[in-house]
Amino acid sequence: MIDIEWPFATHMDFRGQKMAERLFQVIIVFFGLIGFLVGYMMQQFSMTIYSVLFGVLVSAFLTIPPWPIYRNNPVEWQKPIDSKKDANGNKNNSSNKSTPKDTRKAKPKKDQ
């Protein structure tokens, strides 16, 4: 996957990503069905294609830029632990707060 460092933030929360994916799937399927019916009425397959492409445009506008609604559930990171409290730190690590496992790059929470 090509990785480009944009000069602005492009991340979304996990909950936001799920919302965005569900949203564009629904939008494109909806425009696809509308386009299929319109195309059948007019007997023009180009109408179906135009409808789907319009749906793609709408979805792209709504889901590709990282709008603030997709950042409402930020990942909660644990506080950093000093090396002095190492023994206590190990016991505390086993009881995690509600942080989902992040196996990708771990970005620290950004102040917005």
Added chain:
Amino acid sequence: MHSFLSRANTLFAFTITVLAVLTTGVFVSTFFEEYRGTVSIGAVRPIVKHMTDFSANRKKNDLGVLQLTLDMDLNPLFDWNVKQLFLYLVAEYVTPANTLNQVVLWDKIVRRGEEARLSFHEIATKYYFWDDGEHLRSNNVTLSLNWNIISNAGRLMHVRANGSTSFVFPDQYITSRTASPKPSGQQ
């Protein structure tokens, strides 16, 4: 989905899948369509000449020459799955040498959106009507128009139109050189 490119990639792949499903839907919606139609064909002034066929075996074969009058309305054939039609006019006849001879005399491509009500008055055939031998005199020939449906998504169908006509060639050769116009060749 954590970056622009990742989201754009997912969106694109999903769009392609949706388009594929819609195209399959178009195919299914026209699966049982038969694309029949009626045309009117007329054969005008058929004559037979006996000449050397320079494009074949250099022997003297029979050459049929006639003019065609065609009239057809193809608009009902263009549903949303038809991209273009390939029309061709076939002459069929029987000879002692072959049980069935078929010669294409004229063809045309009609694209979606072009004029589909065609009418031709006494045009020359597009291709030569050579016989493989010398059996055209007094032969009963049937002219029929066929079309080949070229779809957006689906099968390539050959359909014979209703309204074929028959005519009989005269029983004498024409030997005069000024008698008939030449075929127009490929466009």
